[in-house]
Amino acid sequence: xxxxxDGKEVLQEINFRPSGKTPPPGYIENPDAPGQWxxxxxxxxxxxxxxxxxxxxxxxxxxDPDVKVLADELAVVHLxxxxxxxxxxxxxxxxxxxxxxxxxxxxxxxxxxxxxxxxQVRWVPTPNGPSGDLGLHIERNPDGTxxxxxxxxxxxxxxxxxxxxxxxxxxxxHPAGLYAQxxxxxxxxxxxxxxxxxKTEEAKASE
Numbered sequence: 001x002x003x004x005x006d007g008k009e010v011l012q013e014i015n016f017r018p019s020g021k022t023p024p025p026g027y028i029e030n031p032d033a034p035g036q037w038x039x040x041x042x043x044x045x046x047x048x049x050x051x052x053x054x055x056x057x058x059x060x061x062x063x064d065p066d067v068k069v070l071a072d073e074l075a076v077v078h079l080x081x082x083x084x085x086x087x088x089x090x091x092x093x094x095x096x097x098x099x100x101x102x103x104x105x106x107x108x109x110x111x112x113x114x115x116x117x118x119x120q121v122r123w124v125p126t127p128n129g130p131s132g133d134l135g136l137h138i139e140r141n142p143d144g145t146x147x148x149x150x151x152x153x154x155x156x157x158x159x160x161x162x163x164x165x166x167x168x169x170x171x172x173x174h175p176a177g178l179y180a181q182x183x184x185x186x187x188x189x190x191x192x193x194x195x196x197x198x199k200t201e202e203a204k205a206s207e
Contacts, residue, residue, distance in 0.1 A: 024171065025179035028132045031094050040131030040177075047096065063101070069114050071104035078123040080137040092134045092175075122146060126154045127203040130177030151203035155196040162189055 030036040030043065063071065074097050082090035097103060125135045136154060138147050155176055162172045162185050170185040172192040176199065180191035 024165070025181050028130070028177065031096065031132065044131050047098075063105075064108065066113060067101075067104050067108045070108060070112065071101040073114070074100040074104055078135060078137070080121070080123075092137075094132065094134060124149055126176050127151060127199070127206070129154075133177065134175050151200045151207075154203070155200045157193055157196055160189060160192055160196075 024037070026039065027037040028040055028043070030038050077095045077097065079090075079093050079095065081088060081092050119140065121137050121139050123135055123137055126133050129135060136149055138149060140146055155174070155178075159176075160172055160174050162170055164170055164185070165181070169181055169183055170188040172180045172182075172185075172188040174192060174196060176196070178192060178195045178199070180188045180195065182188040182191055
């Protein structure tokens, strides 16, 4: 935190850049405000402030188990890539519902319940993923079981995106929350590739 001239505290500085650009290392795009780049820690703080995390934890202990399951599901909804006629029209994203407990209680009274036997798709988080993690979606096998994603699926090099910053340097980024910055495009790509390899090996070692 820092102090402003008027005596107020600055909790977090936010950089505004055109949406669609690659955020600088250590920053992610605010899912609720496209084009706004923030630190993951800021999103965590904001989420806890808006939802009243401490109070919600106390209330959650008193919830009907079915309501709690639904509230947890609604707190952050992860949407997979959206396609129409084999054409991608939207990237994977996440939607936060700040009054998920209230909404879950209402839907429960309306008769909504979670029925795992009807699930066709599930969201799986990235191993040691960052705040704002997009993870992966998996589909149920024909025999009714669920596949275990290969760590390489989370850290796929094909998902690396590179862009040049205003100072001329290159930034390589990956949906898993990894970044690398270097004077050349090839160097940034290579550095990020090494990070992906390390993360993949760590994930496989912990299986």
